[in-house]
Amino acid sequence: MAASLNGRAAVVGVGETAYRRGSDRSALALQLEASLRAIEDAGLEPKDIDGLLPYASGAAVAEDFITNFGLEDVTFSATTPMGGASCVAAIQAAAVAVATGLCRNVLLPIGRRGYSDSRVASRVAAMPQFHVVSEFETPSGAIAPAQLYAPMARRHMELYGTTADQFAEVAVTMRRHAMLNDNAIMREPMTVEDHHASRMISDPFRLFDCCLESDGGAAVVISSAERAADTRRPVPILGVAEGHPDSPSVITQRPDITRLGLAKAAPRAFGMAGVGPGDVDVAEVYDCFTWTVICQLEDLGFCAKGEGGAFVEDGRIGLGGELPVNTHGGLLSQAHIVGMNHVCELVKQMRGEAGRAQVAGAEVGLVTGYGDLGDGSLAIMGAAA
Template identity: 65%
Template sequence: MNLRDKAVVSGVGETRYVRAPGSGKTPISLQLEAALAAIADAGLKPTDIDGLIPFAIGPLVAEDFITNFGIPDLSFSALTPLGGASATASLQCAAAVIASGVCRHVLLSLGRNGYSGTRITSRIAAMPQFRVVGEFEVPTGAVAPVQFYAPIARRHMELYGTTSRQLGEIAVTMRRHALLNDNAVMTEPLTLEEHQAARMISDPLRLFDCSLESDGAACVVVSAADHAKDMPKRPVFISGVGEGHPESPSAVSQRADLLAFGTHKAARKAFHMAGVQPADIDVAEIYDCFTFIVLRQLEELGFCAAGEGGAFVQDGGIALGGRLPVNTHGGLLSQAHVGGMNHIVELVRQLRGEAGRAQVQGAELGLVTGFGDMCDGSVAIMRRG
């Protein structure tokens, strides 16, 4: 089924993002708050929602929304359990059930108290995917994503001469974008020298190469395309979607090619469905769990060739005004870690022209990615209506 333009993102909503000992709100209350904001943004009522896709490893299930919102007739619920690729993958799932006629308005939800509550190592250990690394990675002491990806980054450096300073360019750019965003937890500038002086977390990844832990929630409403005429905001059409998984085996350290992510497969499908090329993209929100993952995704998405990611990000290439503005909200590195749902929110605002000081002028076509813990990839291409 070709899902091109069969669905629109009709509403987006988010809470305040905080990084403090206690936000005073549970993950459930955070998501309900963001969901109500997204539903109102779509010009709908909570009872209009007939499909739900909560975050796969989050605390909410469909019944929580049914009970709290009084949803009278839910037609569909699902999970997309791909870790950091889940949010963007849920766009494909929502578009598919809408195109098939099962639903008209699907709510996608993601939120957590990742700073004041459950931290990353505990969350990863609770994921079904964690058993994949139990045989090879865990016995060596690798129990967190940074330890899974550090050898991949080192491999790229050895093959192509990529440097830590080039990774630092990504961190510095994300911070610069976050300073334009009133809902970002990082509010102080970051210099390349500060990046280089920061402590090593897992060689070659330093402190500022790693994404944040934060509290907050973001939600998105996906609606049937014919709802566009009734929306209070400019519609944003989902033109291409794709999901991809790396080659077997699933254990990252045992793959023949450490640099082959699922992103390439997902991108091929999404670009084909949308009928566009990488050169057509005006703005990109790229999942940035680590700086290196942004660099490699740029290559796998086709914005540059393998080994050219370092050169691509240098000299303002991914900054506002550069050849491809990336993560205009500050991303997971400097805005907040909301599993990539905040990336979708930002892309929608960019295509509506609502991104404030970070607005990419004339943005009509954008791309958002997700990246899962076993290097799964998800891609969505959206256009301004």
């Protein structure tokens, strides 16, 4: 059994820029701005940062932060190249680094111009993790995540009877939550009919099943539990894990294409935290596609494999429901900041600072990452003291 990180580290600061479609700032400037806010939120100064975990597929490396912040002695830097699972996987790496004393305060920044610069198909083609897909599947016409994940969703529908109405339930719920969020890009109401009328992208995914392309930056600071005690409002990390699916670099060869790396990570994180799915009050679930939420709810253990479609019905994942999901509006309706916006939202929830989307009395919350053709990551946090 691995050493537990439960209670050894805390998120001490979060920072976000305005999320937009269109920005006159570079991706580096966006994450520097978000980082300053996160450092200030923690009650720290830039010189206190001695660990760096930038987004692996982003526009900046550790050296950029050392240079721009004038950091004199960074003792730990790493990346967690797992696509959309990177930001939450970085929480695990950061927790290890501060728990072992390699560094004191780790900055996890991300900034991107997903709307203004190159779009997803060309971005992923440049990622080394996609080299198998690029060689063997792209000549036949597949490269974008929507195309690669669609057969997973299709098989799930055929095997388990999951429906487009259930996909729509996810999209509409995320939109309803985004309408409560002043920093969400999509705040016009959406109905199930609107979802069904949106254009087909890669069957069964329609436009409103797909996340946004956004410009913005977000960052968090993670410190050891001891150092966190001196900060404004630390949120303890109770459990954290990453998981890689079978056949991680190509979905086509995966024994069960409806099971994600998260299914391996979830029992580890819950075990570390000493809680179970039934204890979770709020969940920020990586929602690059509507179906991805359904599948992750299964792999997290909120319901059995195949029951995720029914699980999201009847308002269960909306505010006021049994398990509010993506209280900020998610990648589908707030913005696509590779899930660092999900991490920021969970921290706000655990501090009781989530405004109109606050889940009253939230004691245990979780955030997931999903990406790179099936990698998964998960962090479970407790209420701020």
